[in-house]
Amino acid sequence: MTPAQEDEVLARIAEGLVYTxxxxxxxxxxxxxxQIFDYDHTPPREEGRRRSLLVDILGSVGERTVLLPPFHAAFGSNVHxxxxxxxNVNLTFVDDVDIRMGHGVMIAPSVTPTTTGHPVHPAxxxxxxxxxxxxxxxxxxxxxxNVVVLPGVRIGYGSVIGAGSVVSRDIPSMTVALGTPCRVVREITDEDLTTRLAGR
Structure with a gap:
């Protein structure tokens, strides 16, 4: 593939168009x-090595981060x-394009943010x-x-996504959302400062 062809493919990827x-x-x-294989097989006592590998794997990584192995990624370099x-364990990044996570994000086991999907028609x-x-x-x-986050989704500041949800559209800030497809069920308010559960 020529450099011009590569640029054309990258432009299509950036526009969300189909590519092979x-x-x-x-x-x-x-x-x-x-590097991901090495990270997943590094003993827990070797925190320094884990950190060094994580810096090499990810596109960018902040301070005081915890990523429990095993984790998986299509690239790794597109995760920030x-x-x-x-x-938590079994976090799977399908990061054909960027996945960007802010500060103070918490993710439970077996979550899959996937930036990539496939056309419906088999042809x-x-x-x-x-x-x-x-x-x-x-x-x-x-x-x-066990949440799946689908391509192109933005989840707003402070929100909570309930277990088992499939997030197929943007979720606004400071809301509790859950279900398949994931829908907002309520706002997060100051009353939640005195409660333990998202639903109460």
Whole structure:
């Protein structure tokens, strides 16, 4: 593929248009597969090595971050996390384009933010054709277990996403949202300063 062709493919990816596996091959140098394997197999006592690997893997990483292994990523280099991030086990980043997480984000086990989907008609899925849209998770968001966040979604500041939800559209700040598809069920207010559960 010529540089001009690569630029054309990258432009289509950035616009959320369909592209194929062969067309995306020019991005393979950005994959951090080996480093992710090393991270997932580094003993807990080697905190310094884990931190060093995480800095090498991710596009950017803040301070006081915790990412419990195992985690998985298509690239790793397209993931950006802020300060005071906590990610529990089996976090899977499908990061063909950027996934950006703010400060103070908390993620429960087995969550999948996926920037990439596939066309509905099988004739358009030749050569693993797909499209991608960036994901933004703003500061202080808490995401429950087994949540899937779909391409192009933004989750607003301070929001809570209930366990098992499929987030297919933007979620506004300071709300509790849950379900499949994920929907806002209420706002977060000062009354929540005296309660323990999201639903009470």
């Amino acid at each position: 596996e062969p067309e995306s091959a020019s991005q393979n140098s950005e994959r951090r597969t080996e 996390i802020g300060d005071d991030f906590f990610g 358009r899925r030749v050569d693993f054709a797909r499209f991608s849209g960036p994901i933004v998770i703003e500061d202080k968001v808490w995401i429950g277990s």
